[in-house]
Amino acid sequence: MSLRLSGIRARIGGVPVLHAVDLEIRNGKVTALLGRNGAGKTTTLRTVLGLTELDAGEITCEGRDLSRLPTWRRAREGLFYVPEDGGVFQDLSVQENLKLSARMPIAQAIEPFEELGPLLGRRAALLSGGERKILALARAYASRSEWLLIDEPSLGLAPTVLRRLAGAIQLLRGRAAMLIVEQNLGFAQSVADDYVLLLDGRTVDRGPIDTLRQSSQFDAAMHFGQSEGGSSQ
Amino acid sequence: MILNVLLSGLSLAAFYFILSAGLSLVFGIMGVLNFASAGYFVAGLYAAWFGLGHGWGILPAFIFAAVVGGVLALLVEVSLLRPLYGNVGGQILTTLGVMLILDEAVNWVFGPQIQQEQMTGLLSQTVMFGGMPFPVFRLLLIAVGVLIFLLLALALRYTGLGLRVRAGVDSQTLAELAGVRVAPLRSIVYALGGMLAGLAGALYGPFSGVYPSAGLDTLLLTFIVVVVGGLGSIPGTLAASLVIGLAEALVGFFVPSLALTVNVLVMILVLLLRPQGLLGKPPGRRDTHAA
Numbered sequence: 001m002s003l004r005l006s007g008i009r010a011r012i013g014g015v016p017v018l019h020a021v022d023l024e025i026r027n028g029k030v031t032a033l034l035g036r037n038g039a040g041k042t043t044t045l046r047t048v049l050g051l052t053e054l055d056a057g058e059i060t061c062e063g064r065d066l067s068r069l070p071t072w073r074r075a076r077e078g079l080f081y082v083p084e085d086g087g088v089f090q091d092l093s094v095q096e097n098l099k100l101s102a103r104m105p106i107a108q109a110i111e112p113f114e115e116l117g118p119l120l121g122r123r124a125a126l127l128s129g130g131e132r133k134i135l136a137l138a139r140a141y142a143s144r145s146e147w148l149l150i151d152e153p154s155l156g157l158a159p160t161v162l163r164r165l166a167g168a169i170q171l172l173r174g175r176a177a178m179l180i181v182e183q184n185l186g187f188a189q190s191v192a193d194d195y196v197l198l199l200d201g202r203t204v205d206r207g208p209i210d211t212l213r214q215s216s217q218f219d220a221a222m223h224f225g226q227s228e229g230g231s232s233q
Numbered sequence: 234m235i236l237n238v239l240l241s242g243l244s245l246a247a248f249y250f251i252l253s254a255g256l257s258l259v260f261g262i263m264g265v266l267n268f269a270s271a272g273y274f275v276a277g278l279y280a281a282w283f284g285l286g287h288g289w290g291i292l293p294a295f296i297f298a299a300v301v302g303g304v305l306a307l308l309v310e311v312s313l314l315r316p317l318y319g320n321v322g323g324q325i326l327t328t329l330g331v332m333l334i335l336d337e338a339v340n341w342v343f344g345p346q347i348q349q350e351q352m353t354g355l356l357s358q359t360v361m362f363g364g365m366p367f368p369v370f371r372l373l374l375i376a377v378g379v380l381i382f383l384l385l386a387l388a389l390r391y392t393g394l395g396l397r398v399r400a401g402v403d404s405q406t407l408a409e410l411a412g413v414r415v416a417p418l419r420s421i422v423y424a425l426g427g428m429l430a431g432l433a434g435a436l437y438g439p440f441s442g443v444y445p446s447a448g449l450d451t452l453l454l455t456f457i458v459v460v461v462g463g464l465g466s467i468p469g470t471l472a473a474s475l476v477i478g479l480a481e482a483l484v485g486f487f488v489p490s491l492a493l494t495v496n497v498l499v500m501i502l503v504l505l506l507r508p509q510g511l512l513g514k515p516p517g518r519r520d521t522h523a524a
Contacts (some may be wrong), residue, residue, distance in 0.1 A: 070409070071406075071409040072409040075410055089400050089403040091397060096400075100400055100408075
């Protein structure tokens, strides 16, 4: 099972942002999409989901072309997006947030996320940043989606919450293919199997995450990310 | 005496709620101030008058008014508004145009004169409260307002459709990312808004008679209630209806000269203290995931 992006081009407000993005994610694997600010990482995720219009290229799931489907159809085809703020419905309760995406009973959905148990009736707007991200991953788990696209999961979280988040991502690894945009290299290396490096809207390198630092493109692609992301190593 | 004033305030509040709830929901799911609701209001007003004039009972006549408003709204949504999603200016101009066309259509068919017969007679039946007569129709209005609030609140809270609508009001983009198809929700909510506007038109007739510009006369008030309550919030619309209805009745009793301006004063006060309205979302919380 794989999700493949071939020759993706996209623009925002008429300005070309993605020029040639190629990548593939596979079931059971976590792929970190890395690059400095403005490289096109979030735009890549949004293009896969149909939130940013595709200029050229192809997005395929197991040979099925998703490129021209509306966002809601892509979601029903098994794509699940966790934006950097968690993307939970703030006016809905935790239980309602889960219910909206769940393809399993809520009790079963929160088994691996026991911290959500006492919070089921609480409005999502009242959750902490960490709780929102756990809820977002619980929604992804409950949805049984096969392709998870997660934007900056570590952003703004304390180290203890990060460890919990990493545990949740490990849990999801067994059920789905994951593409994670991450500025925090340490976190990316702790959860990912593979990396894809983006530079100015192009895929410039890819490989197993252990070999990231040996990449000839590493310095060029990560330069600003390292200086701006305090936790990057 | 004060009991009568309070009951009058509650019946006004019930009318304002029925008048504004659909508009508020439509704004929440479509992001558009729907001027056409004034057109559905007039269509409902004339539909009820037509029904009563043909010997129908009050219940069938008023249901007919709601159905006429809902069907017109559905036709407008499917044929005119659907291609304009994302084009807020186009939607506003279109809904404004629909309102003017519907107003002119009833003017052309029924004439500009105020029709008093059939409708105003509904106020003649009274019951005594605190030694004062009180129209039964106003009590009916309160009951209908409470019933509609309960139906809307329960449907939004406990049904799958209601959950999807609330998710769409919260963030359309996130709803689509969760696999919710927002387009049919827009049609349903817009038709519901038309039904409520049509019913509000029917309920307005006994107080003011039947005339083509009735929708325009109530449009400003509708927007005031929606803005005071918070755009897209049904509990907010109820709260605003109660505040404005009771304030109007009480001020009208003690300082009659201020009765017509009190709703504007309430709106200014609320916007100064709480710009998002009584129960609306803070401006920064609007759909940040949209394309």
